[in-house]
Amino acid sequence: MDVLARAPETRFETLVDELREAILTGRYRAGERLVQEDLAEAFRVSRIPLREALRRLEGEGLVIISPNRGAIVRPLAPKDIVDLYDLRLALETLAVRRAAERYADVREATTRRREEAAAAVESGALTTLFRLDRDFHADLAAASDNPHLVAALGGQWSQIMRIMHAYLRVGTYAPNVWQEHSGLADAVAHGDADGAAERLRLHLTTSRDRILADLWDKGPVSR
Amino acid sequence: MDVLARAPETRFETLVDELREAILTGRYRAGERLVQEDLAEAFRVSRIPLREALRRLEGEGLVIISPNRGAIVRPLAPKDIVDLYDLRLALETLAVRRAAERYADVREATTRRREEAAAAVESGALTTLFRLDRDFHADLAAASDNPHLVAALGGQWSQIMRIMHAYLRVGTYAPNVWQEHSGLADAVAHGDADGAAERLRLHLTTSRDRILADLWDKGPVSR
DNA sequence: CGCGCAGATATTGTATACAATTCTGGACTG
DNA sequence: CAGTCCAGAATTGTATACAATATCTGCGCG
Numbered sequence: 040m041d042v043l044a045r046a047p048e049t050r051f052e053t054l055v056d057e058l059r060e061a062i063l064t065g066r067y068r069a070g071e072r073l074v075q076e077d078l079a080e081a082f083r084v085s086r087i088p089l090r091e092a093l094r095r096l097e098g099e100g101l102v103i104i105s106p107n108r109g110a111i112v113r114p115l116a117p118k119d120i121v122d123l124y125d126l127r128l129a130l131e132t133l134a135v136r137r138a139a140e141r142y143a144d145v146r147e148a149t150t151r152r153r154e155e156a157a158a159a160v161e162s163g164a165l166t167t168l169f170r171l172d173r174d175f176h177a178d179l180a181a182a183s184d185n186p187h188l189v190a191a192l193g194g195q196w197s198q199i200m201r202i203m204h205a206y207l208r209v210g211t212y213a214p215n216v217w218q219e220h221s222g223l224a225d226a227v228a229h230g231d232a233d234g235a236a237e238r239l240r241l242h243l244t245t246s247r248d249r250i251l252a253d254l255w256d257k258g259p260v261s262r
Numbered sequence: 263m264d265v266l267a268r269a270p271e272t273r274f275e276t277l278v279d280e281l282r283e284a285i286l287t288g289r290y291r292a293g294e295r296l297v298q299e300d301l302a303e304a305f306r307v308s309r310i311p312l313r314e315a316l317r318r319l320e321g322e323g324l325v326i327i328s329p330n331r332g333a334i335v336r337p338l339a340p341k342d343i344v345d346l347y348d349l350r351l352a353l354e355t356l357a358v359r360r361a362a363e364r365y366a367d368v369r370e371a372t373t374r375r376r377e378e379a380a381a382a383v384e385s386g387a388l389t390t391l392f393r394l395d396r397d398f399h400a401d402l403a404a405a406s407d408n409p410h411l412v413a414a415l416g417g418q419w420s421q422i423m424r425i426m427h428a429y430l431r432v433g434t435y436a437p438n439v440w441q442e443h444s445g446l447a448d449a450v451a452h453g454d455a456d457g458a459a460e461r462l463r464l465h466l467t468t469s470r471d472r473i474l475a476d477l478w479d480k481g482p483v484s485r
Numbered sequence: 486c487g488c489g490c491a492g493a494t495a496t497t498g499t500a501t502a503c504a505a506t507t508c509t510g511g512a513c514t515g
Numbered sequence: 516c517a518g519t520c521c522a523g524a525a526t527t528g529t530a531t532a533c534a535a536t537a538t539c540t541g542c543g544c545g
Binding site: 049085086087088108 | 527528529530531536537538
Binding site: 486487488489490491492493494495496497498499500501502503504505506507508509510511512513514515 | 516517519520522523525526527528529530531532533534539540541543544545
């Protein structure tokens with residue numbers, strides 16, 4: 040057998056992840072055309088897996104495909120930010136309530152990552168920072184024991200990550216985010232569903248308002 | 263120009279709808295293998311648009327694709343029913359609250375369809391009945407003015423329709439569903455967010471319990 | 486200056502071919 | 516007789532090429 044562990048992934052799977060990452064980080068900007076031939080060459084694949092990947096991302100709401108006209112990166116308007124956070128709050132509130140009812144101990148989801156996040160802030164590694172944020176909330180969602188909810192939230196996180204990359208800077212990213220994460224995890228672990236829901240609401244509304252405040256400074260840009 | 267309105271749809275789009283419909287109505291049953299060559303022949307298309315359609319349905323959670331092993335119709339366990347209704351309640355509660363805040367008049371969404379549904383019950387046209395049900399709730403969701411929420415709910419409805427087709431009969435389908443729809447639409451139109459949310463909760467929990475009760479009769483079938 | 490049409494461009498759909506992986510059934514071995 | 520292994524079948528994954536269709540662009544013409 041091979042010394043190196045063989046990646047069992049198909050080209051479609053890696054391609055979806057790479058393309059999603061490229062859109063999330065702004066390498067392909069909002070409204071930009073995604074020409075199949077160009078993408079296929081850039082990612083060293085043929086058009087078949089590429090088309091499948093585009094269809095998947097279309098399903099996630101990251102790209103828009105018009106028949107015979109091609110794909111573009113979906114534009115993001117300020118209202119999208121409000122709507123997405125509204126939706127995310129509803130989904131994640133359900134998640135933390137269910138997790139609290141089960142007394143799920145999600146505290147290690149913070150302790151493990153808290154100092155890593157601090158280091159990322161220090162070095163300005165924004166992508167790492169956002170990934171840690173997402174991973175924490177993903178663990179929280181998984182604690183709900185509702186796979187369908189986890190899947191729905193997973194789809195929304197693509198959009199959230201796009202917003203973060205587009206509008207957050209080290210100076211904008213709240214320094215006490217991980218403090219809020221800890222309090223949230225504690226409430227869940229103690230079975231305090233109402234407290235967890237309220238902490239989540241505060242956490243998300245402040246995050247959203249921080250983004251919106253930053254947005255007004257720079258004008259209604261669609262990146 | 264042509265007399266007949268030309269369908270501007272691509273094969274992928276029609277294929278997704280046809281395949282989804284086939285799975286929803288049980289033509290392909292849970293766990294059944296979906297062989298690409300066979301499907302391509304059955305729907306008179308080549309494998310490329312077929313693969314794209316399967317990827318889309320995989321994203322909707324209707325099929326499961328294993329690398330090099332092919333696609334199957336996703337099995338539905340009783341816990342899935344509970345989880346899906348839990349998720350749906352959270353999403354739709356947000357929708358009706360937002361709709362109520364806007365005093366959205368969704369009452370014609372019931373009046374138009376109420377007698378049509380009664381006729382469908384009479385003639386035993388279950389598929390028509392389910393479609394009317396979905397259309398009402400889709401109108402309700404649209405009244406929230408949150409496209410992302412509408413999209414999320416749309417994805418969940420594929421699963422809900424599967425459950426309905428699998429477990430509901432004319433005798434099981436509640437006769438006063440459309441009465442509840444009317445009350446819900448009235449509350450929304452009067453801007454009574456709390457009342458609408460409570461009516462929705464009752465509507466969905468009774469629907470769910472009816473399905474679960476029917477399920478225990480027949481045993482834990484995965485159709 | 487506006488309009489329309491032809492060519493260029495791009496995408497979609499399809500066919501074909503082949504590689505890679507998984508599954509299957511039976512022969513072989515202990 | 517049970518278990519293993521292997522060759523071939525079946526299926527999926529990918530690449531290439533090409534026809535059909537739709538869109539876009541720019542030029543000529545009235």
